[in-house]
Amino acid sequence: MTWETVVGLEVHCELATKTKLFCSCPNEFGAEPNTSVCPVCLGLPGSLPVLNEAVVEYALRVGEALHCRVPETSIFHRKNYFYPDMPKNFQISQYDEPVCVDGYLDIPGVGGVPRDAGGRVGIERAHIEEDTGKTLHVGAGGRIHDADHSLVDYNRAGVPLMEIVSRPDIRSSEEARAYVTELRAVLEAIGVSDVKMEEGSLRIDANVSLREEGTEVLGTKVEIKNMNSLRSLARALEFEVARQAAVLAEGGRITQETRHWDEEAGRTHPLRSKEEAFDYRYFPEPDLVPLAPPAEWQERVRASMPELPSARRRRLVEEWGISDHDAGVLLTSGLADYAGAAVAAGAPGREVTNWVVGDLLAYIHGGHARAPGVNETGADRSDLALTAEDLAELVGLVGNGILSRPLAKEVLAAALAGEGTPRQIAAARGLAQVSDEAELVAVVDGVLSASPAEVARYRDGDEKERKKLRGFFMGKVMAATKGRGNPQVLNRLLDERLPAG
Amino acid sequence: MTGTDGLVGRTATELAALVRAAEVSATEVTDAHLARIDAYDGGIRSFLYRADAEARERAAEIDAARSRGEDLGPLAGVPVAVKDVLTTRGLPTTCGSRILEGWRPPYDATVITRLRAAGAVLVGKTNMDEFAMGSSTENSAFFPTANPWDTTRVPGGSSGGSASAVAAGFSPLAIGTDTGGSIRQPAALCGVVGVKPTYGRVSRYGLVAYASSLDQAGGLATTVADAALLLEVIWGHDPADSTSIPTVPEPVRPTLEDGVAGLRVGIITELTETDGIQPEVAAAVEAARAILEEAGAEVDKVSVPSVEYGLSAYYIIAPAEASSNLARYDGVRYGLRRQAADVGTMNALTREAGFGAEVKRRIMIGTYALSAGYYDAYYGQAQRVRTLIINDFARAYEHFDVLLSPTSPTTAFPLGAKVDDPLAMYLSDVCTVPTNLAGAPGISVPAGLDGDGLPLAVQVVAPALHEAVMFRAARALERGFEFTARPRLGAS
Numbered sequence: 001m002t003w004e005t006v007v008g009l010e011v012h013c014e015l016a017t018k019t020k021l022f023c024s025c026p027n028e029f030g031a032e033p034n035t036s037v038c039p040v041c042l043g044l045p046g047s048l049p050v051l052n053e054a055v056v057e058y059a060l061r062v063g064e065a066l067h068c069r070v071p072e073t074s075i076f077h078r079k080n081y082f083y084p085d086m087p088k089n090f091q092i093s094q095y096d097e098p099v100c101v102d103g104y105l106d107i108p109g110v111g112g113v114p115r116d117a118g119g120r121v122g123i124e125r126a127h128i129e130e131d132t133g134k135t136l137h138v139g140a141g142g143r144i145h146d147a148d149h150s151l152v153d154y155n156r157a158g159v160p161l162m163e164i165v166s167r168p169d170i171r172s173s174e175e176a177r178a179y180v181t182e183l184r185a186v187l188e189a190i191g192v193s194d195v196k197m198e199e200g201s202l203r204i205d206a207n208v209s210l211r212e213e214g215t216e217v218l219g220t221k222v223e224i225k226n227m228n229s230l231r232s233l234a235r236a237l238e239f240e241v242a243r244q245a246a247v248l249a250e251g252g253r254i255t256q257e258t259r260h261w262d263e264e265a266g267r268t269h270p271l272r273s274k275e276e277a278f279d280y281r282y283f284p285e286p287d288l289v290p291l292a293p294p295a296e297w298q299e300r301v302r303a304s305m306p307e308l309p310s311a312r313r314r315r316l317v318e319e320w321g322i323s324d325h326d327a328g329v330l331l332t333s334g335l336a337d338y339a340g341a342a343v344a345a346g347a348p349g350r351e352v353t354n355w356v357v358g359d360l361l362a363y364i365h366g367g368h369a370r371a372p373g374v375n376e377t378g379a380d381r382s383d384l385a386l387t388a389e390d391l392a393e394l395v396g397l398v399g400n401g402i403l404s405r406p407l408a409k410e411v412l413a414a415a416l417a418g419e420g421t422p423r424q425i426a427a428a429r430g431l432a433q434v435s436d437e438a439e440l441v442a443v444v445d446g447v448l449s450a451s452p453a454e455v456a457r458y459r460d461g462d463e464k465e466r467k468k469l470r471g472f473f474m475g476k477v478m479a480a481t482k483g484r485g486n487p488q489v490l491n492r493l494l495d496e497r498l499p500a501g
Numbered sequence: 502m503t504g505t506d507g508l509v510g511r512t513a514t515e516l517a518a519l520v521r522a523a524e525v526s527a528t529e530v531t532d533a534h535l536a537r538i539d540a541y542d543g544g545i546r547s548f549l550y551r552a553d554a555e556a557r558e559r560a561a562e563i564d565a566a567r568s569r570g571e572d573l574g575p576l577a578g579v580p581v582a583v584k585d586v587l588t589t590r591g592l593p594t595t596c597g598s599r600i601l602e603g604w605r606p607p608y609d610a611t612v613i614t615r616l617r618a619a620g621a622v623l624v625g626k627t628n629m630d631e632f633a634m635g636s637s638t639e640n641s642a643f644f645p646t647a648n649p650w651d652t653t654r655v656p657g658g659s660s661g662g663s664a665s666a667v668a669a670g671f672s673p674l675a676i677g678t679d680t681g682g683s684i685r686q687p688a689a690l691c692g693v694v695g696v697k698p699t700y701g702r703v704s705r706y707g708l709v710a711y712a713s714s715l716d717q718a719g720g721l722a723t724t725v726a727d728a729a730l731l732l733e734v735i736w737g738h739d740p741a742d743s744t745s746i747p748t749v750p751e752p753v754r755p756t757l758e759d760g761v762a763g764l765r766v767g768i769i770t771e772l773t774e775t776d777g778i779q780p781e782v783a784a785a786v787e788a789a790r791a792i793l794e795e796a797g798a799e800v801d802k803v804s805v806p807s808v809e810y811g812l813s814a815y816y817i818i819a820p821a822e823a824s825s826n827l828a829r830y831d832g833v834r835y836g837l838r839r840q841a842a843d844v845g846t847m848n849a850l851t852r853e854a855g856f857g858a859e860v861k862r863r864i865m866i867g868t869y870a871l872s873a874g875y876y877d878a879y880y881g882q883a884q885r886v887r888t889l890i891i892n893d894f895a896r897a898y899e900h901f902d903v904l905l906s907p908t909s910p911t912t913a914f915p916l917g918a919k920v921d922d923p924l925a926m927y928l929s930d931v932c933t934v935p936t937n938l939a940g941a942p943g944i945s946v947p948a949g950l951d952g953d954g955l956p957l958a959v960q961v962v963a964p965a966l967h968e969a970v971m972f973r974a975a976r977a978l979e980r981g982f983e984f985t986a987r988p989r990l991g992a993s
Contacts, residue, residue: 003644039606039607039608042834043828043829043834044588044606044607044608044657044706044835045588045594045596045601045606045709045710046587046588046594046608046610046706046707046710047608047706047707048705048706048742048743049740049743050740050742050743051743078825080825080828080871082825082828082831082845082848084831084833084844087829087834088828088829089828089831090825090828091831150844209513237846274542279873281824281825281868281871281872281873281876282871282876283822283825283871283876283880286712286713286714286744286822287705287710287713287743287744288743288744289743289744428585494872
């Protein structure tokens with residue numbers, strides 16, 4: 001029997017608002033523990049939440065970007081359960097009336113419905129909720145079971161989150177990866193989140209089930225938690241699909257449960273079964289009024305939406321004349337803005353793209369700099385010593401015949417190493433191309449007069465022999481100019497001076 | 502004024518005028534009331550925490566401000582007692598519960614901030630039923646409070662400390678909170694005026710939540726005018742409370758003496774002509790009718806059928822919200838902690854030790870009512886009843902400007918009489934609960950004494966946001982009842 005993988009993802013995305021969801025504490029990562037706190041986010045007796053307007057603005061942007069419907073009113077619910085890092089022992093979230101519903105995200109080649117229409121993953125809903133604090137288990141390796149005691153940092157408590165729930169339209173770990181990659185690019189493009197998985201600003205839960213190929217009914221789903229990177233998402237899904245397939249192959253049944261991904265062990269293990277599932281006792285949050293963003297607000301958000309990655313990809317293909325693949329690489333690597341800045345500085349898009357997806361990305365892949373989607377760190381280009389303007393300069397030097405391509409690669413490496421701008425480096429190393437005809441005539445004449453035997457063989461040789469010798473002469477003149485001779489000029493001079501066939 | 506003997510028993514309006522006019526200092530007013538508390542609180546026990554030092558310090562500040570010629574505010578130098586359910590920065594706030602023993606909040610409730618800004622002097626935090634759950638103040642985890650009119654009887658609750666403090670002359674004003682009648686019922690039992698404003702009129706920021714959709718702070722005073730003065734200080738929009746009403750309230754005092762000529766008053770049949778209403782209480786409502794008619798009002802009976810389901814709905818909604826609101830008392834961050842090997846056990850032991858029986862009962866009821874599979878049958882149904890009550894009141898207000906009923910079905914009952922019978926205790930709030938469910942304002946006005954010398958009271962309720970007309974009717978009743986009796990206190 002052939003099994004079809006069915007995956008739905010819940011992506012929790014921390015919103016990068018200046019302040020928290022229900023109070024004016026700063027929303028920042030990495031502050032000293034328990035310094036970004038106040039009576040509200042600590043849930044002190046008597047405190048009350050007040051909804052941050054910027055969060056609503058961000059939610060409207062998410063809704064717009066994911067083609068969701070934003071109902072006239074949505075409401076907040078309390079999700080009740082005890083956990084020490086949750087100050088009120090309930091989480092203010094949204095339940096059956098979320099802010100965004102019924103959207104989709106188009107990703108080439110991903111998603112079931114309709115597969116032949118280019119790929120689309122349905123978005124069931126996206127809702128606003130507050131984050132919890134963080135518990136640190138102290139002693140004996142930091143595991144809860146053998147910890148000596150625990151410390152709680154409430155800086156993260158009350159940080160705004162959006163939970164974006166996909167429909168079960170994803171069919172493989174590759175598709176899951178592509179979906180998250182695209183979703184991240186969207187969230188980053190619309191400026192609502194840092195989308196840094198390693199800082200926890202993007203967290204993913206997966207619902208996985210298998211069903212017989214060709215059937216419509218969904219199988220029993222298992223929820224997987226604790227995947228902290230795209231890689232662990234893919235690994236966890238692959239493990240879980242194999243585990244479920246093995247259970248089914250032996251005629252077993254899948255248990256509806258929540259499973260925990262163990263990154264080190266490379267496997268999922270049961271966390272709690274359906275019977276042990278929490279009864280969250282949801283009820284409408286009485287301390288907040290319904291969220292009813294006026295239509296004008298939504299209009300304003302719509303009008304101010306930046307270009308989304310899919311549209312941008314299409315535009316880059318058209319405007320720069322680059323391939324769809326390269327455009328995709330630019331976007332998912334987080335280098336599209338960088339490339340755009342180089343183009344804005346005067347370099348042709350296609351040339352810039354060649355440098356970026358080629359040498360620059362290779363350099364980053366080599367671990368010399370950070371790039372999102374590559375090693376999943378932030379979209380911060382400030383650690384590249386080569387600015388976009390520098391790259392434009394380099395492209396210009398090649399275009400103007402001042403630098404040859406091989407020497408330009410050397411200059412790029414030096415610039416990335418922080419030795420200066422391409423122009424400075426070329427000058428300092430004396431790499432500028434020599435195009436001066438008089439100088440090059442002397443070089444060519446010198447090489448030819450020093451190689452009478454080769455010139456004779458060239459004159460008498462067949463086409464193959466001539467081609468070989470042509471390379472020999474070129475190598476000689478290049479060596480004589482320390483590689484700086486303009487190859488076009490040198491070729492022409494050789495043509496003029498070598499005997500015709 | 503030379504001596505301070507005459508300062509206790511004066512209204513807040515008078516005291517503020519004296520202080521502003523420099524006839525008496527805020528320090529003298531404060532000292533007189535602290536002396537009164539010293540003399541008599543031992544037999545009443547209105548206070549969980551006495552803020553003598555802070556009160557004297559504040560009084561001295563006010564006197565200094567006066568000597569600099571600064572504007573002192575409408576409550577200049579007026580002592581105010583505050584129910585221990587409102588947070589006070591640096592001062593203990595227990596909500597009458599062991600679980601919050603020792604907690605000193607780092608912030609003031611908005612009500613406290615406004616009182617301070619108006620020149621009030623906070624003299625102490627008053628006793629209450631634990632987390633405002635109760636109608637007799639006997640559910641306080643610390644001690645019961647006595648009724649100043651008869652110390653063998655309850656002061657009502659849950660704001661029994663505040664009501665008894667005003668009745669005993671410990672402070673001319675007190676702040677209470679009212680979730681199902683917790684200001685009006687003790688006001689009635691202690692013979693003082695008690696006001697629950699429209700839900701959202703007074704900020705809940707810093708009011709430790711019992712049932713968030715019903716809780717509302719308000720005032721207790723010896724006169725309707727004082728109650729109006731206090732309300733005008735504490736009410737008004739607060740951006741820190743999302744359920745706070747954004748509009749500026751229409752002031753109450755300008756029309757207070759305008760009388761009730763032509764006012765249409767409906768007596769709620771279901772809350773007056775029913776079992777369990779003490780005959781003298783029913784007689785007080787009839788007396789109120791006569792007073793209002795004499796003053797030119799048109800009084801008639803009105804049926805508000807769904808109020809009969811008020812208590813049932815209340816005892817689902819309030820415990821449901823409480824079960825969630827009280828989840829934060831887990832021993833992790835503040836208050837009581839019972840150590841254990843793991844956090845879940847620590848939570849459980851702490852809550853077992855820290856909460857009293859009534860609180861546990863309501864947490865259990867509320868947890869059950871919100872459980873998967875029961876939500877719609879209980880919480881959902883109760884919310885539908887709430888809508889019915891709102892609609893029934895709206896229909897009544899098509900024909901009437903204000904409605905009249907008893908505040909409490911009985912006068913003060915003996916201490917201990919109902920502690921083992923929760924349902925009997927719950928019935929104390931039968932007349933007041935519907936107003937909370939409707940989010941509307943209500944006021945309890947003293948209406949004389951019963952045969953045992955215990956205070957009687959009637960309640961005037963009005964549509965949401967219509968405090969002004971409600972106060973006007975209350976003032977007319979006050980004028981008619983001419984209730985001037987004061988309890989005779991025994992030295993403690």
